[in-house]
Amino acid sequence: MSQHHERVAVLMGGWTAEASVSRVSGSFCGQAARNAGWDAIEIEVDRDISATLAEFKPNRVFNALHGKIGEDGNIQGLLNIMNIPYTHSGLTASAIAMDKVLAKSMLAGCGIMVPPTLPLTEDTHVYPKNFRGAHVIKPLNEGSSVNVYICNKKNINKILNGLRNYKKILIEEFIGGREIQVAIMGNTKLGAIELKPKRKFYDYKAKYNSSAKTEHIIPVNLSKKKLSQIMNMALKAHKVIGCKGVTRSDFKYYQGKFFLLEINTQPGMTKLSLVPEIAEHKGINFLKLIEWILKDASTKR
Numbered sequence: 001m002s003q004h005h006e007r008v009a010v011l012m013g014g015w016t017a018e019a020s021v022s023r024v025s026g027s028f029c030g031q032a033a034r035n036a037g038w039d040a041i042e043i044e045v046d047r048d049i050s051a052t053l054a055e056f057k058p059n060r061v062f063n064a065l066h067g068k069i070g071e072d073g074n075i076q077g078l079l080n081i082m083n084i085p086y087t088h089s090g091l092t093a094s095a096i097a098m099d100k101v102l103a104k105s106m107l108a109g110c111g112i113m114v115p116p117t118l119p120l121t122e123d124t125h126v127y128p129k130n131f132r133g134a135h136v137i138k139p140l141n142e143g144s145s146v147n148v149y150i151c152n153k154k155n156i157n158k159i160l161n162g163l164r165n166y167k168k169i170l171i172e173e174f175i176g177g178r179e180i181q182v183a184i185m186g187n188t189k190l191g192a193i194e195l196k197p198k199r200k201f202y203d204y205k206a207k208y209n210s211s212a213k214t215e216h217i218i219p220v221n222l223s224k225k226k227l228s229q230i231m232n233m234a235l236k237a238h239k240v241i242g243c244k245g246v247t248r249s250d251f252k253y254y255q256g257k258f259f260l261l262e263i264n265t266q267p268g269m270t271k272l273s274l275v276p277e278i279a280e281h282k283g284i285n286f287l288k289l290i291e292w293i294l295k296d297a298s299t300k301r
Contacts, residue, residue, distance in 0.1 A: 008033050008040040008294060009058035009084075011049070011065050011075065017147075018067035025269040026064035032290035033062060045069070050078060060297040061086040062290075064269060071266045072098040076301065087293050089265040090301025093242040097265045100140055100170050103241060104262075110240050112233055113259050115172040115252075134174035139166040150174055175261075177254030180220055182234035183267070183278040184247045185289075186296060189231040191278040194220045216274070218281050222253075230258050237263050245296050246289075248275050 010033065012026025013019045026042050033040035043052060045065060053061075061079055063086050069075055073095035079086045089097070097103050104114045115136070137159055138148040147166075149159045163169050179197070183190040196215040220227065234249040237260055248267035252259045267275040271286075279289045 006038055006059040007057065008038045008060055008062055009053060009056055010040055010042045010062045011045050011070065012042055013044040013046075014065055014067070014069050015046075016067035016069060021268065021270070022064055022066040022070065025066065025273070026062075028271065028286070029062055029064050029269050029290055032287050033294060036287050036291045036294075038294060045075070049075075050082065053082060053084065058084060060084065060294065062294060062297070063087050063266065066266055066268065068098075080299070080301070083299055085297040085299045086301070087297045088245040089241075089243045089247070093244065093301075094265050096241050097243065097247075097263050100138070100262060101168075106240060107237055107260055107263075110236065112237055112240075113257060115175050115259050115261065117170060117172045135171050136174050137163065137169060137171050139163065140168040140170050175252040175254050175259050177252045180222075180230060180251045180253055180258075181274050181278075182230055182249045182251065183275045184234055184238040184243070184249070185279070185292065186245070187235070187239075189235055190246075190275075190284075191218070191282050192220045192222075192227065192230060193218045193274050193278050193281075195274075216277060218277065226253075233258055233260060234263075244298070244301055245293055246275055 010026050010030040012022045014022060030040045030042040040062070041056070043056065061084050063070060063075060065071060065075060071094055073091040076086065076089070076091040076094050080091060096106065101117060104117055108114050134150055134152050135156070136148060136150055137156070147163060151159050179195040180192055181195065182192045194217040196217065198213045222230070230251060230253070233251070237249050238247050241263060243263065243265055246267060248264045250261045250264070252261060267273065269276060276286050276289060280286070284292070
């Protein structure tokens with residue numbers, strides 16, 4: 001591997017619900033970057049991150065943060081001001097993708113099917129009357145399936161009470177069917193993977209706990225036509241929102257139709273993560289994937 005002699009700050013941690021997962025992603029990415037010849041150091045993000053970066057003077061940043069701050073445009077804005085190239089999506093795309101209602105309205109506006117939505121603000125934490133059957137409740141801007149619940153009329157008010165700390169939450173119709181995730185790398189349709197969780201759905205525990213035993217199926221058993229349809233939808237979503245680098249779009253395939261649940265601008269980068277697995281299946285090992293992401297880093301985001 002070529003020596004880059006470039007300093008890379010791998011940003012991880014922070015003070016959000018997903019800090020611990022981010023640290024795992026960060027340590028994997030930092031190690032891979034060093035193996036690929038970069039002078040990479042993992043940096044824990046705190047309120048003084050700008051001072052730390054000014055002192056460290058990296059040539060580029062590998063953003064391994066998950067959740068708020070790292071994924072919602074905040075860190076991107078700071079890095080823009082400091083004029084440090086960084087990986088993944090820029091400020092606007094990050095902010096839009098993180099606001100699930102805004103992202104869904106943009107995607108629906110360009111013809112991508114999304115689950116029917118009813119956003120609730122803090123003063124309306126009550127069950128919407130016109131909804132029947134099972135629904136998914138989630139905070140408007142968390143990732144990693146933090147505080148996502150599947151509910152029905154019986155348990156809904158209890159769940160809503162438990163989410164009172166969130167200013168905005170989202171209720172959407174629960175869509176059954178198969179869970180398929182698609183990775184995009186730049187403008188390349190990297191591939192798809194299907195998840196068969198042993199748990200009710202692919203929640204936080206299934207994502208980060210190998211004993212939760214989610215079955216990963218690759219290649220996905222879909223017709224050529226359907227596979228190309230879901231890949232095109234993922235690329236379209238990536239472009240419409242203005243994403244850069246790598247994204248992962250999460251779909252449900254139900255009664256012959258694909259519903260895009262959300263697009264992730266900072267997909268997990270642990271060895272249990274889906275994007276590395278999809279890349280591996282395409283013949284791109286973890287080291288090459290991290291190398292590509294770092295080379296793709298730019299200030300023009």
